[in-house]
Amino acid sequence: MTTDARPADGYAGDLTPRQAWDLLADDGGSVLVDVRTRPEWTFVGVPDVGPLGKEAGLVEWTSFATGGVNPHFLDQLTQLGLEPGDGRPVVFLCRSGARSISAARAATAAGLGPAYNVLEGFEGALDADGHRGSEGWRAAGLPWVQS
Numbered sequence: 001m002t003t004d005a006r007p008a009d010g011y012a013g014d015l016t017p018r019q020a021w022d023l024l025a026d027d028g029g030s031v032l033v034d035v036r037t038r039p040e041w042t043f044v045g046v047p048d049v050g051p052l053g054k055e056a057g058l059v060e061w062t063s064f065a066t067g068g069v070n071p072h073f074l075d076q077l078t079q080l081g082l083e084p085g086d087g088r089p090v091v092f093l094c095r096s097g098a099r100s101i102s103a104a105r106a107a108t109a110a111g112l113g114p115a116y117n118v119l120e121g122f123e124g125a126l127d128a129d130g131h132r133g134s135e136g137w138r139a140a141g142l143p144w145v146q147s
Helices: 017-026 038-044 073-079 099-109
Strands: 013-015 031-034 090-093 115-118
Touching: 013 017, 017 090, 017 115, 073 099, 090 099, 099 115
Parallel strands: 013 115, 031 090, 090 115
Antiparallel strands: none
16 A cells, blocks of 8 residues: 655555555455534435444544543544554544544654644545545545444
8 A cells, every 4th residue: 555645754655545444355354534514424324334344533633612622532443443642544534634633643742643634634635626526535535324
């Protein structure tokens, strides 16, 4: 598997959505954590790793209400069964691949992982028309559900 990050980046690397799916499929202990906000999960949808016999962890990196970093982020990761030093790969996903870098760095600093960032996130960056959705998890044709 190829990663784009260098060790100085503070996390294991960047994965395309397809590489993230393959890692999740190939490593039974790996975990996908969606770090977007509750309204994003509710109104935009969430990745579906059910076909892999897994459930995505939903842990906000930043609080929708305050916009500040979630002070319980690391505790909530341990509630997903992740423990420092356990070596389980953790794949972080956000809207476009920015918040998930911060999440991967924080997890790595706490001894979790290896921690990866999903490039392009769930919806990708804005296109020339100011819309999201032309890249990312959904555009790659990976499973997702809308509530």
